[in-house]
Amino acid sequence: MNILLHPALAVHKISDGIHIRGAADNxxxxxxxxxxxxxxxxxxxxxxxxxxxQTIPEERRETVVLLVHELCNRGILIEDTGGVADIDLTVSQLDFASRAARAFEGGIIGEAEPPLSAPVPIFIEGTGLTAEAVRESLLECAAEYVQLVDDLLSASFAVICSDWEDASTFSAANRRCVEAQIPATFVVLNEGAVRIGPLVIPQQSACFDCLTDRLLANAAFPEELRASMVQIRLLPEQRPGGRLAARLAASLACLQILKFIMRLPQLAPSGDVMEFDLIGAKYSQGRLLRSPRCKTCGPGRLGEPVPSVRASIIY
Known part of the structure; x- marks a missing residue:
């Protein structure tokens, strides 16, 4: 059986063990x-x-096996099913710590710490109206939950912003986030619409390049669409109604970010994409699926085995 660490958690090495950290407690x-x-x-x-x-020395193996079982029972370690649809992102490490500490007389698990007093570090990439609006909205509406940082590698979450459909910049930022294992979302002003997402959990969900692949696959004229993703950067930076659209996009982005860091998967699932049509005043929301041929997170790009043709044959 293959297992993995819960995607809402992160593990850090400390002097005498490991530190499991979530958005709310650790x-x-x-x-x-x-x-x-x-x-x-x-x-x-x-x-x-x-x-x-089996790689653990025999004299210490039983203790580690007991600990792994308890980690699995409490949702810290989960079965790798190839997706996150059934993962409960509301797992409480504090509840796990209090129960497990009583279960192990040897004190292998330390005392549970209080909820994190420090806000979640968030990195905002991009310039222009959208990035400015997202920054202002987070500071105004979520200052007690987030802290803006200037370095991607210091962040627990990234927000990539653009005032136009800048596919090349988004793709580069997407690759950096996936490689650094940092969750991210994308905020963009399209012509007549704003889009937030996809909400990317590296190795567990679709990424921005998956979105590009699927847009091109569904396009009647894919080459023209590909060209427009490059040429659209020639549009003027200041467009009529741009500031209003940026504020709307920032508000939706803040909602998605807060839902994610508070671990509410039913409201902000991995791959979540939100779009608001400014002309028709119509809101839509969906979940992006991974693209099998994605050059960033597809099979073989992140240590995943490439499925063979024979493996797909049903006898």
Whole structure:
């Protein structure tokens, strides 16, 4: 069986063990010999849990196995089903810590820490009306939950903004976020509409390049659409109604960001895309599926096995 770390959580190495961090709370686990840390790395790379456990010295194996079972029972480690549709992003590490600490007399799990007092670090990339509006909206409406940072690698979430459909810039930012394993969303002003998303969880959801692939696949004239994604950057930066549209886009983006960092998957699922038609005053929302041939997150790009033709044959 393959398992993975819950996508809403992150693991950091500390002096005497590991630190599991979420958007709202966190816990520390003693791991003096580094056995659990190595096991988590192995299963993240796709090694079956049964094989990963066998790499642990026999005298310490039973203790780690008990800990892994408890991590699975509490939703910290989950079964890799190839998607996140059934994952409960509202898992509480504090609840896990209080229960598990009582279950292990040896004190392998440290005391649960209080909820994080520090806001979630968020990086905003882009210039123009949209980036400015998103920055202002986050500071005005979510200052107690977020902290704006100037470096992508210091962030727990990224917001990529543009005043036009800048596909090349979005694609480059998308690749950086996927490679750095940082969740992100995209905010753009189209002609007559605003779009927020996709909400990208690296290795677990579709990315921006998946969106481009699917738009081109569904287009009646894909080459013309591809060319327009480049030429649209020639439009003037200041367009009529641009500031109003930017504020609307920023408000929708803030809603999506807050839902995600508060771990409400039913309201902001992975791959979430929102669009508001400014002309027809029509709101729509959907979930983007991964593109099998995506050059950024498709099979083989992030350590995933490339499926063979024979594997798809049903006898």
């Amino acid at each position: 816990l520390s686990i003693q791991d003096e010999h580094g056995d659990l840390e190595r096991l988590l790395k192995d299963v993240t790379r796709g090694m079956p849990i049964e094989n990963a456990v």
